[in-house]
Structure formats: C-alpha cells, structure tokens
Amino acid sequence: MDDIQLQEAIERYLTGDMSVEERTQFEAIRKATPEIDQMVIEHAMFLREMDIYVNRKNFSKLNKQVFNQLLDAGTWAPEAAESTSSRVIQLWTKYKKVTAIAASVGGFIALFTSAMMLFFFPSINGNQILELSKAVEKIERNQKVQGHLLNEVKTKVPENAKLVSGGSGFLIDTKGFVITNAHVLKGEGAIVVNSLGQEFKATIVYSDKNSDLALLKIEDEDYKQAKALPFTIRKKSSDLGEDIFTLGFPRNDNDIVYGKGYLSAQTGFNGDSNTYQIQISANPGYSGAPVFNEKNELIGIMSSRQKLAEGVAFAIKSDKLFDLVETLEENELTKDLNVKLNKQKVKGSKNRKAQINNFKNYIYSVRAFN
C-alpha cells in the first residue's frame, strides 16, 4: 500500500465510509502495526481540528453577514450611544475649580506613584503611546466616497468583507514581499494599494505582535515584479542627529505623504532598544511606513508616537528585519519563501526630490479587512 492509499484508507475508516468487511480487515492491520495505529490517532486529531476550523469559519461568515445586514437595515445607530468623552468634558467644566485645587495637592502623589509604576511595570504604556494605524470609520467612509467617484474600478476587497484597519507598508523584496506593522493587520486578509491607486491582493505571511512587524506577500496577477530596490536595508544602527524622512499613506485619499525629521534617541519608549526615537510629525496611517536616511538606506519602520509630546515618534530598527528573515528561514512553514534583503549599497541620487520619486513606487497603503 502506498502513502496515498494508506491516507485514503485511514480517512475512510475514520469517517465511517468503510464496509463492515473492510473495516474488520483494517482494524486487524491497525492492531498488528503500531505505526498505522499512530497514524490513525494522528489523523483523527487532525480531522477534529479541521472540523472545528470549518465550523468556526462558516459560522463566523454567517455571524458577520447577519450583523452587516441588520446594520444596513438601520437596526442600530452607531452614533446614538451616549459618548463618554462628552460626559467627561461636561464634568470637567463643572468641577474645574475644585479639580485645580485638588490637582496641586495630588500632583506630588501622582508623580510619586507614576514613578513607582514606571519602575515596577515598565511595559504598561497603553495611555502614553499611540499606534499609528488609521481608525476604522475613516476608511469606511472613504471607501464609500471612492465608490461614488470610481464606480468603474472594482475593488479587490472581497464582497461582504469590511475594512477594519489600515496603514502603510513597503517592499523589501521585489518578489512581492511587503513589510508593515502587525497592529495594522487587525483583520483576516489584506490588500495593498500603490501610489497610483492600483490595488493588489496580498496574503499575510507572518505577523509578530512582539516586534510589531508583519510580512505580506502580494499574490496578484496584476503585480509586475519591480526592478531592484532603490534602497539598502541598514544592518548597523544609525547615528543620533541623522536626517531622516518617511513616505506613507496617512491620508484617506490615498495620496502619498512625505515627512522629514531627525533621529533623536537610540532607544524608543521607556528605553526600548528595539526602536529609535525620532522627531517627525506622525499621523495615524503612518504605521508601517519606511524611515530612510540621506544615503538611500532604510533605517527603520514607523510604529507609534507618544501621545502627549508633539512630534515624538518611534521607529522599529531596521536590523529587526534581518531577525525576521532569520525567523522565516528557521520555520518549516516559511523557509521556502526565500525572502532576500538588499544589503548592496545603492549609489542613486542624494537629491531629495529624486529620492522620493525613486522610492514612491515601492511604498504601499495597506488595508486589512474581515
């Protein structure tokens, strides 16, 4: 019996598709051969997982469909609910005076406690930094507007799917590998859109919440493999004060936006050595955008900004991309992808306008959907 026949027999045995005679025969073989017994157990486990998977997938689809139908029918009004923020403002104006007095007393205690908090729980930072992915409603609205303007262009977002988040991304390998932030990919699938507004289907190959990096692969027949990357991916760390710039899609009209700044610290939020602190005006939607220096080198990936300090943003260091590729190579599932990072120096122009012109075709707007 070859492998395929054996697989078939095991599956038919487990799904109850065997005749009584065949079944007794198979059970005898199973008893006599521990390897086959092991394979049956393993396959039973696999089929059980597959069953759960299939049920969950099908139900999730129904679940979302019903919700969207009811939503479209106007069953609920998203805005109707009392907003917490307006209540807070009301409270604030009402008790302003009292708070001011209390604040001066409380200030000292608060400073002390927050210092203690930082000391003991350096990872609690939810309120102080902001991810730069775009808010959902904004994209949805924009999608509608675009729908009116460009009726003839069909979107590649599957029917019944809803856009849930968005950000920026860029090619690291011309075979179609695009890097973005893991927090940009809140949905199940994604498409990428280039600076000309062309959409491409993409699959999520890898996503790691710890490093906040994710890898997409463009899988679309419309995608034409680009020429060699016009930038190098820098492995060494960059110098303080270095001039940097970024290109991303923070706006909803899909226009690429240029931003300029400098590297302000070797470490990121709370001394995080995986990121740089940079001085740049960062808007939501810049998440996943590349950060370049003057020498046509990619030095980082935009990821978050500090909530209270204007212009302070954090970029994941580019050497983390080398770690990512190493992880891919070590993993059974992804080792065949053969992602290559460009380490060759690119001589190109150092004129900023020429650089932007060269780079912009390698930068994408990323949209995740459910």
Add this chain to the structure above:
Amino acid sequence: MKAELNEQALLKGLAQNDSKAVETLYKSHFSMIQHFVTNNNGSFDDARDIFQEAMITLYEKVQLEHFTLSCQIKTYLFSICKNLWLKRLQQMGKYSAPLSSQEETISVEEDLDQFEKKDAALAIMDRALNSLGEPCKSLLEGYYLNKKGMQELASQFGYTNADNAKNQKYKCLMRLKKLFFAQYNIGE
C-alpha cells in the same frame, strides 16, 4: 415556561447555523452590549467585535454533545462580553474602576479558556492552509470547507477524473498535515 422553550429553540437553531436564529440573537441582545461597551470607554466597532466573539463562544458551546446552559442566553452573552471587554481594556492599559453595569453575570472563565485554546489551534491551521499554495489550498478548502464532491472538484480544477482529483487531494492533505503538526503540540 414559554420563554424557556423559545430559548431552547433558539439555541437549537444556532447549533444548526440557522441565520434566523442568529438574527434573533442580534436583535434581542446586541443593543445591551452596545450600551455597555460605549458607556465603558469603547466604540460601536468594539461592541461589534466582542459581541461577534461572544456569539462564536456560544455557538461552539451549543455544538458540544452534553451542552447545557445554566442561565438565560442574555446573561450568558453579557457575561462573556463583559469578560472580553475587561480583558481588552486591560490590554490597552485603560482599565481602572470596576465596569459600570446593572446586569447579572455568571462565571464564564472556563468557556473563554476553551475558546482561546481553540483559537490557537485554528490560527495554526489557518497559517498552514495559507502557506500551502495553489491549487492545494483551494482544493482542500473545496473539499473540507465547502463540502464539494470529488467529481465537482475534478471538473473545477481541470482533472481528467475524480480519481485524479482524489490523488491530488491526498497529496495536498499530507503536506497540510506536515505543516500543521510542525506547530501543533500533541498532548499539550
């Protein structure tokens, strides 16, 4: 008594993927969750996300052979949502005071643990399927997900007959299993 019968019928419908049952559950209970989430630092979309997750938890619970629900559907869904929302607020570092609500709740930690465990296995399956490539991915999805017959799949994928398609399916299946078990810990 009548209300109880209705709830049983509803759960039965849910177990059978009946869209009417799903619709009824949304119509009767989503507003409550929307109200709860939006009054506790969340948006409409947050409410949608956690309610959909709660629906899946309930769905997977009613799939179980010896399934019992020891409370009203409303209480169950609310308890799940409250738990999920609390967790999400903590993840965002927003949580401070106890959440405001007057609804009664029951303990649902066990169900949520189950859900999370399943979630992990499902993510592995998803990644394995997605890294298979074509035609394997669509062939296996056609067979297992969309329950198509071998004859239909053969003509869809251009195989000369059902036997060829079957051979291809088993080849793909063996690759999928290899990928799946490379990450799935047996007897975790």
